[in-house]
Amino acid sequence: MNKKYAIFDMDGTIVDSMGYWKELAVEFLHSKGIFDISEELLIKIRPMTMTESSTVFINEFNLPLTVPEVISEMNRIMTEHYYHDIELKNGIVSYLDIMKSRGVHMCVASATPKPLIEACLKRLEVSDYFDFIISCDEVGAGKGSPAVYYACGDRFGNIKAEDIAVFEDAIFAGRTAKIANFYLVGIYDEISFDTWNELSEISDETITDWNESAHKEMQ
Secondary structure, X not given: OXXXXXXXXXXXXXXXXXXXXXXXXXXXXXXXXXXXXXXXXXXXXXXXXXXXXXXXXXXXXXXXXXXXXXXXXXXXXXXXXHHHOOXXXXXXXXXXXXXXXXXXXXXXXEOOOHHHHHHHHHHOOOHHHOOEEEEHHHHOOOOOOOXXXXXXXXXXXXXXXXXXXXXXXXXXXXXXHHHOOOEEEEEOOHHHHHHHHHHHHHOOEEEOOHHHHHHHHHO
């Protein structure tokens, strides 16, 4: 990767958290006594921000809650995982070390609420690698829109998309970044293995193992 600016996704890219997120909707809805949850619904909410998915839950299941209340309850569930359970992807620190030594400016762009991102990265002692963090909620759109990537480019100093690498494990986010003309680095995550071939095809380069990629970057 020869770009001087890099945007890293959080979940499934930096940290091994997708299993927890995959079960969040189900865990939350079960807590409300809702057990008839279609796979179509789970697929539908996958690219959404928490605000967007909360709205879907309220409308779909007639929940007597406001969007902020749903978000608060889901945040409580995930907060425990981010503060105590979620770990770094194996080898990511070695890769970040190399990027930092090359003077690459790095940030995090994620649909995860910013307080959770900050708490997790601080606990895992990797916060200092990143110049800043931007959550999709801050720009009012999930990664079905390139808004969060453009916001990062602006924050870097009005850097053009083609000069920025975007590291993503999700096909919908990777597709968005690619269409917006960012340099796409596809990241393998076992939770999203079913879309790996498609992500690989549209990526400018791919990473299946952070340790292996770090070793290649050193050569």
